[in-house]
Amino acid sequence: MAKNVPEVVARRLPRYYRYLGEQLEQGVTKISSRALSEKMRVTASQIRQDLNCFGGFGQQGYGYNVYELHEKIGEILGLNDCYRIIVIGAGNVGRAVANYAGFRRRGFVIEALFDNDPNLIGGRINGIPILDASEIGAYCRENSPQIAAIAVPGHAAEAVVEELEESGILGIWNFSHADLNCGIPVETVHMSDSLMNLSYRIKNNEQ
Amino acid sequence: MAKNVPEVVARRLPRYYRYLGEQLEQGVTKISSRALSEKMRVTASQIRQDLNCFGGFGQQGYGYNVYELHEKIGEILGLNDCYRIIVIGAGNVGRAVANYAGFRRRGFVIEALFDNDPNLIGGRINGIPILDASEIGAYCRENSPQIAAIAVPGHAAEAVVEELEESGILGIWNFSHADLNCGIPVETVHMSDSLMNLSYRIKNNEQ
DNA sequence: TAGATTGTTAATCGATTAACAATC
DNA sequence: TAGATTGTTAATCGATTAACAATC
Numbered sequence: 001m002a003k004n005v006p007e008v009v010a011r012r013l014p015r016y017y018r019y020l021g022e023q024l025e026q027g028v029t030k031i032s033s034r035a036l037s038e039k040m041r042v043t044a045s046q047i048r049q050d051l052n053c054f055g056g057f058g059q060q061g062y063g064y065n066v067y068e069l070h071e072k073i074g075e076i077l078g079l080n081d082c083y084r085i086i087v088i089g090a091g092n093v094g095r096a097v098a099n100y101a102g103f104r105r106r107g108f109v110i111e112a113l114f115d116n117d118p119n120l121i122g123g124r125i126n127g128i129p130i131l132d133a134s135e136i137g138a139y140c141r142e143n144s145p146q147i148a149a150i151a152v153p154g155h156a157a158e159a160v161v162e163e164l165e166e167s168g169i170l171g172i173w174n175f176s177h178a179d180l181n182c183g184i185p186v187e188t189v190h191m192s193d194s195l196m197n198l199s200y201r202i203k204n205n206e207q
Numbered sequence: 208m209a210k211n212v213p214e215v216v217a218r219r220l221p222r223y224y225r226y227l228g229e230q231l232e233q234g235v236t237k238i239s240s241r242a243l244s245e246k247m248r249v250t251a252s253q254i255r256q257d258l259n260c261f262g263g264f265g266q267q268g269y270g271y272n273v274y275e276l277h278e279k280i281g282e283i284l285g286l287n288d289c290y291r292i293i294v295i296g297a298g299n300v301g302r303a304v305a306n307y308a309g310f311r312r313r314g315f316v317i318e319a320l321f322d323n324d325p326n327l328i329g330g331r332i333n334g335i336p337i338l339d340a341s342e343i344g345a346y347c348r349e350n351s352p353q354i355a356a357i358a359v360p361g362h363a364a365e366a367v368v369e370e371l372e373e374s375g376i377l378g379i380w381n382f383s384h385a386d387l388n389c390g391i392p393v394e395t396v397h398m399s400d401s402l403m404n405l406s407y408r409i410k411n412n413e414q
Numbered sequence: 415t416a417g418a419t420t421g422t423t424a425a426t427c428g429a430t431t432a433a434c435a436a437t438c
Numbered sequence: 439t440a441g442a443t444t445g446t447t448a449a450t451c452g453a454t455t456a457a458c459a460a461t462c
Contacts (some may be wrong), residue, residue: 003395008405009453010408011400011404013399013404013407014399014403014404015397015400016264018399018400019229032420033419033420040386043455043456045455045456045457046453046455047452047455048419048420048421048422049421049422049454050419051421052421052422056282056420056421058418058419058420058421058458059419059420059461060418060420060462061417061419061420061461062419062420063418064420076407077404077406078406078407078409079401079403081406081410091335092307093307095306096302096303096379097301099300099302099303099304099306100299100398101430106399106402108406126299134327146259146409147409155447158216159381170409171405171406171408172405173405179247183436184412184413185409187402187404187405187408188238189306189396189398189401190221190222191396192225192313193221193222194225194380194394194396195313195394196220196221196284197218197394198286198378198394199218199222199286199288199290199315199378199381200217200283200284200285201217201378201392201394202290202353202378202392203284203285203288204443205377205378206390207309213428214430215429226430239442241443241444247452249430250430250431250432251431252430253429253430255444255445256429256430256443258443259444259445263444263445264438264442265444265450266444267435267436267437267442267443267444267445268438268441268442268444269442269443269444270442270444289458292460383437
């Protein structure tokens, strides 16, 4: 599979995946690129192009089998593997991530938080234990979580990430403002950028 | 100002803004598109093109005044206005948003949460009161918050948004999975999409 | 077989980069 | 004035859309 897949294409897959999941729940068994495109407000061409980066999942004259396509995209996204997540930082952002259970059902599990505040260590958030930040490395080598969510201030993030990378973490889910560069995939969620963009659009909507 | 500004450009502004703010704190007074581009890992051309969508903020032979440029971008993003935010839904996601204080210092204030669970109504999260969801409309007409964060399940989101729009909300910060379409700006934060994308990149990094 | 819809190539569109004249 | 760096036009690149032959 996989000719060189443009990033924009990969970013659209989760949306397709979610939508196909919904259709599946509603008992829809087949869908054409046209029907899909109308619901998703993109062109049918784009959907066919996107999917063909990964292989021909459809059948001419028929369309796509919803179940099969959903499965395939899930596989491409790596959702069959169960990912275990640790959260670095048990402040506001860490709490937010630990509380946000929306992604649990897709096989992502948060198994521990880390902080260096003695008042927090030993406690729990949403049932998840808060451990001592000095033990991140040891913990990772022992338990091999795949993903680390970074919820510490930007200036502290760099050092943490370096340690995590050495300890065998496979990917970073970054909630700090730091532009992390390291050898493993980093996915950054910029909540404040998102809010600033909304602010911009509100302002430029109302003149 | 403002020739037709492509969305990609607007999305880059918060990043420039953040970085210029950091430089400002470090006492840097002037910066060239070249220097900026190296730090931000984009081309100098792109920075100049982007900025020139909004006007010529630089000076030939000199570069950009950091303070001025920071101010200008802040103004473009509408960060001088103070935005008041209400959060609809006091479940995991609503709690997460209420706990995430990172954007406060930029003049965004969360002033209330809404839920329809009697056990939650009357309580507080992070100091913010939880009010009865049936009073959203009345509250908005009285207090005129500008932004509503949607933290209810997708199927419930549509109806809420309609009411909010009628009650004079100016923008929607959407944390639900619903693809909301309405007359006011909607900015969606797809945490789970983001995580799926990370999963994808981890998978395609390690073969 | 006729109708439908894919997979894929070609055409278009828009965004990024390069180049350079204007000018501080 | 000479050097630097912008603002802006032109060239390139990549992504989206259109078209259509392949085929179920």
